[in-house]
Amino acid sequence: MKSISTSQRQNIISLASLGLSTRKIASQTGLGKSTVSQVLQEIQPERPRLHGGCPSKLSSINKRAIVQQILTGKVKSAVQATHFINFIVDSPVSSQTVRNTLKEASLKAVKKRLAFALKYQHWTVEDWKRVIWSDETKINRIGSDGQEYVWKKKGEWLISREVKGTVKFGEVEMDFMMMMRK
Template structure:
């Protein structure tokens, strides 16, 4: 018998999932005298809840362990023999998936301490203060982009047909090294770095001709940011910056995720790769980089500058470690 308040007894009204659940419980209790569900038919699990937790713990202890290694460790610990697919199914139940690891520079305790100190000094900087920083860096772009994460759809026996083979060229088929800098309202021209960069070249070709004029346009409160590469910290460069009145920001080593220009290089690379036809040679690649650099919209620079406070907060929360940037 269905109770009068049960939604099944009310025709023409919207039913509630909660009320339907209550009705099922009452009907089950009326028919069987208990509210527990009957044992469902089907193949029982080959692992116990304790073994499932052990599988999760083994995966978390060694994040790089494969399903075959975890299977072998489980068999040694509990004498349970299950397939690798079962191992993966149990890990999926704990919301663990096999993914490619993020690539970041190695951080020593000294690096982490320097990151924390930098973030403590700048975490309360305002948007106006960050807008006075000229972020700079060099980046290398290759003519042929080798994407190791590319996936293709293929049938059995189609592994080596032209449509499913990713062709690679040694050393990317040639590359272009460029230097650039930007602030909230300014950007320098993109400079083609040819040959080895020395301290004297960095002073004459980049600082004197590009960085210093841009800093003068930004005003007396402008701050120059560059990384700790050897040419950037050469004695002639330090002397020139002091003579020119360049206010240089102290920058922690091995901190690309704190520098927003790294995200700008990724955006520039995507813009170039989306062009059809692709660049023919190195000179054509540099011309496309110049065109795309000039065409970058202002909203990208605004977003990157505004993200500096979040970067500092996230770096502090990770104790000077890695961030998602």
């Protein structure tokens, strides 16, 4: 936070006591929103921080009902919880809204993680060393898979040093299909 004068700090406090938002205080004082926010947080640590975005379609009661349905096992998935809550509320919500509600309640979908952990729980360090974690990254072990060009005169054949081997089914093969440039 940049250093501000005592009069600026008092101005922020008085504007906040009038009920002005952080954004309005910042525009009136010429200070940044983060500076105003930090001053207000120092003097009122219990002051709730407002988050942007649309208001939630679900009330706190509806959110608790969703969490309760999951925790008691009456519904097993976010999709089932969505069907449950859509019978109750006037405006239907998406299953992503229900997932967000469950995440707010610090719940996680762990079925796949648990299955993975149980399947590989007895693997040794040596077993894990043989795993390639690619994160969907393509790796070319032998050269590029892009086109490569060789300059030839019209009518000349390729010679063996200009042809690269390819790997097919674990064996190195030489592609000697001689191409003619016409």
